[in-house]
Amino acid sequence: MSVPPAPAAPGSPDEERPSERLRGPVVLRRERQQELTTTDQRLLDSRGLSDWVHTDPWRVLRIQAEFVEGFGMLAELPRAVTVFGSARTGRDHPEYQLGRELGGALAKAGFAVVTGGGPGTMEAVNRGCSDAGGLSVGLGIELPFEQGLNPWVDLGINFRYFFARKTMFVKYSQAFVCLPGGFGTLDELFEALTLVQTKKVTKFPVVLLGTEYWGGLYEWLKGAVLESGKIGEKDLALVHLTDDIDDAVKVVNEAYRAWEEAH
Incomplete structure (x- = not known):
């Protein structure tokens, strides 16, 4: 629909308001007005391309449906x-x-296990849990x-x-455990750390399982990143590095009990 120009307010510059069309909550002005079809017409007209x-x-x-x-x-x-991994x-x-072994230990401790569902380490964890x-x-x-x-x-x-998948990883977990992995695992690790650091989530630890693989990264965080002031001591303490599955499960259990007591 077309809206006539509004009269200039007293004392304002004598400029005309551009004409516009409304498409639901969307305002179209100038050359953007040239779309002549309506939303209902596009909905009901089944002809044409499926673009x-x-x-x-x-x-x-689609995003809403995924959530x-x-x-x-x-x-x-x-x-x-x-649990993340390659x-x-x-x-x-x-x-x-x-x-x-990790999947089995977590299951015996009373936890469901969530992975990316793929092959490799993800399969191993799902398999151990099952x-x-x-x-x-x-x-x-x-x-x-x-x-x-x-x-x-x-x-x-x-x-x-x-991003929808990552939300599910975070929302329904009490802890993150990272086994050796590549870019995807690193992405998920640092997103988890960022969410905990900024207190977007408050209920879970982040465990790195495998000191030989993760040790270099931990030392880099402790050295270059911490010493240059990019993170603080409390931030580094968010990461628990271990080779021991029992230790990893203990960290998860203690964090969960602390969360239960706080709620």
Whole structure:
């Protein structure tokens, strides 16, 4: 619809207000007014290309659907620990066995285990949890190469968007445990640390399992990053570095009990 120019207010410069069209809550002015179709018309007219499926407004609904689906599936999840690690770890690698043992230990301690649901270390953790009778959860992601959920996922969902998936990792976990991994694991590790540092989340520790792999990163944080004042002592203390699965589970248990007492 067209809106006539508003009269100039007393004492204001004598400038005309540009004409405009309203499309729901959206205001279109100048050359942007040239779109002649209405939202209802575009909805009801089934002819033409299907490019509308890939437009940003439609993506908002897809994003909303992912959050609704994720929240609905995980709302009744018992206490859980999210474990990150490489998709490239072979089944004959010692880190695969480490993942299986960690998944089993967490299950025996009464925690569900949440991973990215893929192969490698993620599969190992899901497998160990499932073998120990725990609830094994996988949150997959759509990738250019085929991955899919590993066969030891008991409860799984695939996401299109990394940020929606990351929200589920954080919202329904009491701790993060990172086994050796690449860019994806590093991304998830530092996002977790940032959320804890800024008190966006307050209920979980971050454990790095594997001193040989993670030791260099920890020393860099302790040296270059801490000594230059980019983080504080309290920030460094957010990271727990260990080789011992029992120690990792103990840290998770203690943090969960502290959180329970505070709530």
